Amino acid sequence: MAINTMARLLVVDDNPDNRDVLARRLRRLGHTDVDMAVDGREALDAITRQALAGAPYDAVLLDVMMPRMNGVQVLEAIAADTRVAQTPVIMISAATEVETVVRCIELGAEDYLPKPFNPTLLRARLGTVLEKKRLRDEVARQLLRLENELAEARQQQLSMVPDAFPPPDPAHPAVVHAVMFPAREIGGDLYDCFDAAPGVLCIAIGDVSDKGVPAALFMARTRSLLRASALQHAAATGAPPAPSELAAVLNEELCKNNPAGMFVTLLVGFFECATGRLCFVNAGHVRPCRLAKGEPVREIVTRPDPPLGIRPGLVHANHEMTLAVGEAIVMMTDGVSDMADPDGELYGTHRIMQHLTDLRDAMPDQITTALTDRLRIFAAGTPAADDVTVLALRRL
Structure with a gap:
């Protein structure tokens, strides 16, 4: 699967070693636009800021267990905010956190990555999420174009x-x-x-x-x-x-x-x-x-x-x-x-x-x-x- 190396990514983990390892893995896959956040609160601020600037993240790799605001709370906040509700999220979890991951998937997370990070699994799952987002964005663009054309057609018809x-x-x-x-x-x-x-x-x-x-x-x-x-x-x-x-x-x-x-x-x-x-x-x-x-x-x-x-x-x-x-x-x-x-x-x-x-x-x-x-x-x-x-x- 071809992977979109122009994607804008956000890595969220309270462990600096995990952040560093994942960032290096992403760079080896060709991703150069990678931001980092140390907890859920900082991540949510970054997600909102980027969305308001018109440059939303293409994917967020979000740790499950974090101080101040954990992964579940971040997903709940994303789902409640229409400005960022479509942000794709991949959960990062340890083997003991599977039940929490299931809860995150129910809240709208796209997929999950187990620790330690497997390069092949990272490439496959990130590539799938980015491709789904690309297709969703294309559908949204086509839908907007169609809605604009139908609105113009409605005005033309009513003018008849x-x-x-x-x-x-x-x-x-x-x-x-x-x-x-x-x-x-x-x-x-x-x-x-x-x-x-x-x-x-x-x-x-x-x-x-x-x-x-x-x-x-x-x-x-x-x-x-x-x-x-x-x-x-x-x-x-x-x-x-x-x-x-x-x-x-x-x-x-x-x-x-x-x-x-x-x-x-x-x-x-x-x-x-x-x-x-x-x-x-x-x-x-x-x-x-x-x-x-x-x-x-x-x-x-x-x-x-x-x-x-x-x-x-x-x-x-x-x-x-x-x-x-x-x-x-x-x-x-x-x-x-x-x-x-x-x-x-x-x-x-x-x-x-x-x-x-x-x-x-x-x-x-x-x-x-x-x-x-x-x-x-x-x-x-x-x-x-x-x-x-x-x-x-x-x-x-």
Whole structure:
């Protein structure tokens, strides 16, 4: 086994002869960066000082029996301090101290060396510990790089969905708001809201079949196709496409180059702000809810149509409804109803309906915020199993 001779080592022993013998053995193995400590207290100070300086020890060879602070106490202190908890320790023990060594291994020591020191055993055990540390450090570097990349990917993904919505005005007497919370660093939910034509808003919400990076890429592909297809049609004809036509285009494109067979449930429609007319398709998505003052919250039930991307040639039906002045529509993904509490109980549709009843007179930003806040309270710290997305629109 090749040994890392650039390692930074610390030898801890109250016996000067033992320290000298071990240091000479280490130098013969090629190690030149070797510090020494005469007891546990001095060793702990050196370990902490080096860690804070950004140059932690690669291994500590620690005697079991020492004055002031013995090896067991040093290990307990190292384990309790997150700054140095990952420091590799090899115990140095006499034959009569085996039981104490076992206790040290339980506390996190990597290995042990018996006295007197055997050169071959020293080389083998130190080499193994240093190699394990090198691999751990490499894994930590790769993990940090991956976490940074995923954090950037999360920001890029969230920047793909709007955080500013068309403001209400005489041409747009409607208010829209949406929120999205990926269950992982990045997720497969999407939403959108944009002017598809003068006085016409396109609103959409979707949920990709997978999670993580593959779902995020498919989500980005879906959202880009949706917006481009709707706007190109409007630019060419002066009017947005029928939702069924838009769904057909998306389905055909999503079926291409899709070897994993991913698909997306999608609820997409065009809202005429002046009349309140909403024409939409529901491609296998969660039913939206209608909120009207003084009336029970109702699910908008339509014939179920298949998700997009399953196979070419799918046909989706157009559906129409009219929102009266003051009414609202709330769209969400199944991550809302599937949120679980610490006991595994799901949030469920019945809770959604109860909370939307309480919020039926609220503005869209209040609806989305209050509903997701209640989800967090219900989950009580339980990690979400699915992405959560909510979009609300109210006609003024």
